[in-house]
Amino acid sequence: QKEVEQNSGPLSVPEGAIASLNCTYSDRGSQSFFWYRQYSGKSPELIMSIYSNGDKEDGRFTAQLNKASQYVSLLIRDSQPSDSATYLCAVNSQAGTALIFGKGTTLSVSS
Amino acid sequence: GAVVSQHPSRVICKSGTSVKIECRSLDFQATTMFWYRQFPKQSLMLMATSNEGSKATYEQGVEKDKFLINHASLTLSTLTVTSAHPEDSSFYICSARVATGTAEAFFGQGTRLTVV
Numbered sequence: 001q002k003e004v005e006q007n008s009g010p011l012s013v014p015e016g017a018i019a020s021l022n023c024t025y026s027d028r029g030s031q032s033f034f035w036y037r038q039y040s041g042k043s044p045e046l047i048m049s050i051y052s053n054g055d056k057e058d059g060r061f062t063a064q065l066n067k068a069s070q071y072v073s074l075l076i077r078d079s080q081p082s083d084s085a086t087y088l089c090a091v092n093s094q095a096g097t098a099l100i101f102g103k104g105t106t107l108s109v110s111s
Numbered sequence: 112g113a114v115v116s117q118h119p120s121r122v123i124c125k126s127g128t129s130v131k132i133e134c135r136s137l138d139f140q141a142t143t144m145f146w147y148r149q150f151p152k153q154s155l156m157l158m159a160t161s162n163e164g165s166k167a168t169y170e171q172g173v174e175k176d177k178f179l180i181n182h183a184s185l186t187l188s189t190l191t192v193t194s195a196h197p198e199d200s201s202f203y204i205c206s207a208r209v210a211t212g213t214a215e216a217f218f219g220q221g222t223r224l225t226v227v
Binding site for chain 1: 117145153154155157160202204206215216217218219220221223
């Protein structure tokens with residue numbers, strides 16, 4: 001059974017702080033890793049993808065991947081109240097197959 | 112990103128009736144689409160993989176005769192919930208990939224189904 005684990009939270013950070021979201025996965029053959037943001041009642045929105053070990057930065061977001069540790073994380077710098085949402089980690093082991101999602105971490109950014 | 116359109120966004124139906132949900136890729140061709148279901152405060156659970164021109168592949172525990180999937184063209188997949196019951200009330204979301212070998216998936220807006 002392929003699994004993706006996330007701390008459900010809630011993770012609370014003050015506005016302007018760095019939010020750190022973590023995810024582990026069980027399938028060592030996983031090749032593609034994604035972070036989605038989901039607002040309540042809405043469908044997920046892709047914010048980051050990462051395919052190789054190391055860091056990938058896009059604006060205020062940085063994804064980090066460590067395949068040896070089967071760990072992927074998302075850092076959100078200068079957190080804003082509008083970042084308050086559930087962040088879903090998703091993993092894909094094989095091209096053409098579906099993404100496997102974690103349960104999500106709820107982030108709350110207070111102003 | 113690529114645009115996936117899902118319709119309707121909300122539907123209320125009576126127990127025992129059927130509901131059809133459409134998922135369209137608007138600006139790309141999708142040979143594979145995926146259907147997920149999400150209950151409140153839960154993650155997305157994959158229901159089935161929809162392949163254009165062939166039968167859908169269902170996940171374990173998902174009744175293929177209850178959740179009928181048709182993927183007749185490269186831009187349209189439909190999910191029909193047959194003989195709906197209140198326990199089928201959920202948020203149904205489709206997703207599609209832009210191209211083979213690309214793992215990025217884009218999601219439709221989701222359909223909130225309420226069975227009364």
